[in-house]
Amino acid sequence: MLGAVSASILNVRSMPAASSSILGQVSHGMVLKGNGPHKNWIQINYKDTFGFVAAQYIQPLNDLSRLTGTVNTARLNVRQSPTASSKYLATLHLGASIKTLAILDNWLEIEFNGSTAYVASQYVDLVYVSKGYYARVNTNLLNVRSAPESHANLFGQLSIDSKVWVEGAQQGWSQIRFNGNRAYVANKYLTQIDLSQNNLTEFEPITLADSQDEPPIPIEEHGQQLSRLTPTSLLSVTGTSEQRNVAATWNRWGALLQNLCHKKHLDVSCALAVLCVESSGKGFEQNNGDKMIIRFENHKFWKFWGKHNPQQFRQHFQYSNQKVWQGHKWRNDNDSEWQSFHGNQNSEWQVFQFARQLNEDAAMLSISMGAPQIMGFHFERIGYQSIVEMFDAFSHSIQGQINGLFDFFSPRMLQYLQDLDFESFAGMYNGNGQKKIYGDKIQKHYAAFKKVMPNLTD
Known part of the structure; x- marks a missing residue:
């Protein structure tokens, strides 16, 4: 099992008894792997x-x-896959911070140079950052520094509306994580996000303890029981690209998916396959300031804004008349060259932010959002009163995104998934023009998950 210490300091004893000798202590947030x-x-x-x-x-x-x-450790090898014989990529040195994406048997999947790589888990001390809050950047560009001082080294910058997790504050500065490193930004340029409608885990540390007379610590927030994300059984991220994709997605959100699929009488393999195909099992892009993954659709922006402003639209946006989902390009002004932008989240957000300046609601209606890639114009179908309400919910948490996926499933969609008729499902979810392509992709990911976790029951 895996877990994080919830006491300020917790005794490690030689035997499973409060009267046994103390070997040492572990502190709040430390991640432990054990049996029991x-x-x-x-x-x-x-x-x-x-x-x-x-x-x-x-x-x-x-x-x-x-x-x-x-x-x-003094030197830690970074490898292409979770085996000691796999290709060597680089070396990390003592004290280096890393962004951990998944915990495998004896390996960690980490973020490395914009992609994923692996390191031996025994050489990394893991901490579960639980006490803090999410905040949004409220200025155009916010400097991220190595220390809480205005003259400290500059790590980089965050753009407006970027979402960050604030671990703590000191003397006008907020401590955050930036590309895996501890970093600092000025407090006044952050606005705390209200998470009253979302289920994100937080727990307060308690005092030095190991007495069995104390009650267990409840997992609650805002007075409500939380939905778990991480499953108790984690998978090795190995094999084919589909197998790696389903394993990583399962490790992130398997518990929540199982819970929601049980309520819908749906094989969790189906929902997981849909998420993998839509967004490679990710809801936020760590290499783009942890912003929600989006896809801006030029032809939808034409429908919601462009046809009322045709001349201005054509100065900045293009798409194919035959296959409207193809040929998407944009430019900032008439003197700039036309640029493609699909496939790069930083570029997607540049187009989206530009469109928001023209008409904010129309721009939000014209993007697909988060892990399930649900179009903004479906906001009422999944229970929101406005597109802004949907955008905020999807931007704040993965729970909002995955709950939105299950709210989006119609009875017919669920029946197609239950019948394993993925092509017909894709026809409703992705459109008839690409149902064969998406149906085949869902089928491959479904089969991949069945292979890596064949004995899972819902």
Whole structure:
């Protein structure tokens, strides 16, 4: 099992008893891997031996996106796949911060140079960042610095509306994570996001403890029980591209998908395959300031705004008249060259932000959003009163996006998935023009998940 310490300091004991000797201590947020519980204790590896910690003070890892890692050895090899014989990519040094995407048996999947790579897990200290809040950048460009000082080294910049997780604050500065590194931004340029409508895990640390007389810590927020994201059984991210995709997506959100599929009487393999095909199992792009993944559709923007402003639209946007989902290009002004933008999230957001200046509602109606890639003009169908309400919900949390997927499923769509008729499903979800292509992709991902996790029951 995997879990994070929820006490400020937690004793590690030699035996599963409060009267046994103390081997050492672990601090709040540290991620532990162990076996158990055994009579309310968990056995863990500790300093080349083993020890025991009280199970009630180990918090489930609800959201892997909150994991941060620090290299604890002098030199750590980064590899292309999770095996010691795979291609060597680079070396990380002691103290380096890494962005952890998934935890495998003895390996960590990490973000590396805009892609994914792997390092041996025993050489990385993992911390689950649970105490904090999400905030949005409220200025055009916000400097990200290495220390809470205006003259500290500049790591980079965040654009307006970027979403960040604030770990803490000190003397007018907020501590955040930036490309896997601890970094700082000025408080006054952040606006805290109201998460009252979302289920994101937070828990407060408690005092030094391992007594079995204390009650277990509830997983609650705003007085409501939370939905877990991370499943108890994690998969190795290996094999074909489809197998790697389904495994990584399962590791991120498997628990939530199982829960929602159970309510819909749907094989979780089907919903997971749909998410993998729509967005490669991702809802936010870490290499684009953790912004929600979008796709701006020129032909939809024509429908909602361009046909009322044809001359201005044609100065900035193009698409094919025969196949309207193809040939999408844009330019900022008449003197600029036409540019393609699909396939790059930074470019998608540039077009979207430009369109928002022309008409904000029309621009939001013209994008597909998040992991399920649901078009904005479907906002009423999935239960929102306005496009702004949908955009905010999808921008704030993955739960909002995945809940939106299940709200979008019509009875006929669910029947097609239950019958494994993926082409007919794709015809309704993606449109008849590409139903064969998308249906085949869903079928391949469905089969891939059945292969890597054949004994899963819903």
